[in-house]
Amino acid sequence: xxxxxxxxxxxxxxxxxxxxxxxxxxxxxxxxxxxxxxxxxxxxxxxxxxxxxxxxxxxxxxxxxxxxxxxxxxxxxxxxxxxxxxxxxxxxxxxxxxxxxxxxxxxxxxxxxxxxxxxxxxxxxxxxxxxxxxxxxxxxxxxxxxxxxxxxxxxxxxxxxxxxxxxxxxxxxxxxxxxxxxxxxxxxxxxx
Numbered sequence: 001x002x003x004x005x006x007x008x009x010x011x012x013x014x015x016x017x018x019x020x021x022x023x024x025x026x027x028x029x030x031x032x033x034x035x036x037x038x039x040x041x042x043x044x045x046x047x048x049x050x051x052x053x054x055x056x057x058x059x060x061x062x063x064x065x066x067x068x069x070x071x072x073x074x075x076x077x078x079x080x081x082x083x084x085x086x087x088x089x090x091x092x093x094x095x096x097x098x099x100x101x102x103x104x105x106x107x108x109x110x111x112x113x114x115x116x117x118x119x120x121x122x123x124x125x126x127x128x129x130x131x132x133x134x135x136x137x138x139x140x141x142x143x144x145x146x147x148x149x150x151x152x153x154x155x156x157x158x159x160x161x162x163x164x165x166x167x168x169x170x171x172x173x174x175x176x177x178x179x180x181x182x183x184x185x186x187x188x189x190x191x192x
Contacts, residue, residue: 010136011059011143012124018051019116026109030102037096045092046152048112052081053150054143055119059127062139067126077123080115084108085154092153 009017025044032040060077064070087108094101127136 008137009140010133011139012128012136014140014143016120018047019120022047022116023113030105041096045088048088049153050147050150052085054146056081057146058139058142063123063127066130067123073122077115077119084112084115089154
């Protein structure tokens with residue numbers, strides 16, 4: 001008997017999977033120490049930055065147009081994302097060795113998880129009901145593309161709009177990736 005082909009991931013599948021990865025990274029960062037904590041936190045920062053940028057560029061504009069009460073739902077999510085970007089940038093600047101890091105990380109984790117839960121309850125089910133499966137699969141591709149070109153750190157000063165991300169995101173992404181490479185090179189030299 002031939003096995004039925006697996007359903008191709010759509011945008012909701014992709015984002016929910018990333019939400020799970022983000023939640024897991026928060027736990028791993030909280031339990032880690034030293035260089036491992038720094039490396040895990042860097043991974044968390046990168047994932048949150050590219051995830052939120054892609055949502056702001058691809059998902060929220062579609063939700064605003066297509067779901068019931070789209071403006072209200074999306075505006076609430078954008079406010080949450082703005083706060084999270086500011087808190088994440090502050091945490092990034094503090095560094096993992098700062099005395100307040102763990103307390104601030106726990107607060108950020110709680111707010112980000114609440115935000116993800118609200119997206120999964122208020123926004124994503126409506127996207128699935130109101131947008132065709134084919135369009136949702138295409139949106140997953142657009143999210144992957146946006147994430148590939150997104151900044152790897154939060155830049156709260158650019159705002160949470162799709163237009164701001166499209167205009168400022170690519171130059172910031174290039175700068176972030178250069179800084180990431182230099183940091184990685186420096187860190188690798190310290191471990192020798």
